[in-house]
Amino acid sequence: MCVRFRHLQQDPVTAWFAETFPHQDVLRAEIGADLRRCPVLLTDPPNKSYFGHVVELAIGLALCNQSPYPRLFHCLDPCLATRLLTTAGHQPSVAGAASYDAGRRSDRALRPAHLFTAASRLANVRILLNQIDRHYSDAVPSTRHVLEQYPHLLHGHPRETYQTRHAFRIVWSSYSSGFHDALRSYGPATAQLSLLDGRRHADFLLGTTVLEVKSGRLDENHYLDELIRQILTYALLAHHDGHHVTHVAVYATRYQRLLRYRLGELINQLAGNPIDLTATGAELAALVRSQPRRRRPDRKSGPEERQIGRSAHRTAPWDRQQ
Template sequence: MITRSHGVSRDPVGALLAEVFPYQHVLRADIAADLRCCRVLLIDPPDKSFFGNVVELAIGLALCDQSPYLDLLRCLDHALAKRVLTIAAYRPIIDPVTPYDAWHRIDSAPHPARIFTAASRLAYVRNLVNDLDRRRFDAGDVARDLLERHPRLLIGRPTEIYHTRRAFRTVWDSYSSGFHSALRSYGTATGQLSLLDGHRHADFLLGTTLLEVKSGRLDEDTYLDELIRQILTYALLARHDGHHVTHVAVYAVRYQRLLRYRIDELTNQLAGAPIDLAFTGADLAALIRDRSRQEPTA
């Protein structure tokens, strides 16, 4: 259920955010006006969800100094995981048996075709893990077993890959034109930041900036409402978890736009008055944990 700041949500998390931040519609209007002035990339990938994962993972592989996405790599056999990291321009610091988290990127500008290959492999792993997780399986172990027995799950249909690669190349040309340098300037990158013991995941932590990557459309209120709810949730949970986060940012890929806000200024504006972020974050964390306990098990 997507929360509208001017309406009532049946989602308790959305309802809490709407109560604490009643002026979310102001930010929505500002972002919408900003994006309407942008030059939009003309891309139409066959599977938009898969494409979004490929773009996010590719950016992570290009930004992170140490190999990211260890949970996905561990779903692959060792030889294949090493091959994916090598394609993405990572190398072990000491010897080939070095654990994946000790591999480091050796090329700040990997070739688009290579980064696409590595990111698409990991995107197929992520899709499989997410599907298994929704079905209440022990996702990592089951995914590893399935991929060992059916390695072709990592390779999509040729026509789908062809059209996805074409759209990716358009996006990557745009990303490489200045966005990569801008994001690098924020600080050391962590991909798929786990929040509240894995109850939520932010796309990136760059120094003290939380970043969400959006490759899809943001031309309707519902899309923007969901985005605003996400960045508020992640900012509050990151502070609650003890991360020194000062800013939230959104990279709107299709619109070739990078938006960045100071957390304290943004939350005070959306609340209409100064608020206690620690108190609000604790309330939100408790609500999310309570919802998780109430969810039915398989």
């Protein structure tokens, strides 16, 4: 099958990436070779998608000086939300839900057990919110109503939570060995950076570095291809939205590896010629806008989360710099 015909079988954004950045295979081979030399953490959580959410949320709660994830906290009863924020080391500026995006981190110590408690609860909130968000425009109040009626959804399955906690301890021990300090050195953290009016969301913007956190496998080409498209998408759209972006980074928790690249050099290498960052970002933005809008796209969603969503509806109406 010729390359041109294959592109016709792809969605427009994927085809655009293949045409604009034809040398992605070079980066894919480089990352793959790098990760194969890394010591892999032996974690086997029962629900890998849920585990990914927990790790990302815990990192956000640890990195951000300002309280992250206000949308998730707004899905909770104000008293419960305040308790979770405090558990995670944040202090709302004033009592009440309106302060969730204005609170500040008050405890600089990383307390893994406390962070896990908050992150695991928020992961369940996110999963439910993502499911409701596909069907209702007022997803936050709807999610809050469901959680008020069915509070057990916030806690998940006890056995799954216990096994996830064990895997989290292994990852967090690695994260605390130097990755946390490395990530903080990039600059102030913004979690779940909304891009292009919410059409895409980057895990983090740390100063001028767009960061993607990966907790799962990256041992096959299609995983790496998706990862490369993600970091390029977020960096280009962040630039288009007016954010000053100089680097892209990937923290692969399973492989205990933090990779960071200069954005300008990277896109020129992948394109095979100099790229106008502004024009390229605008072109990508136009393509994304032309597609049917996805509600709060969630890259971590998998069969496990879809099943949780169906159940809910049934019961409730270190650092390498390039």
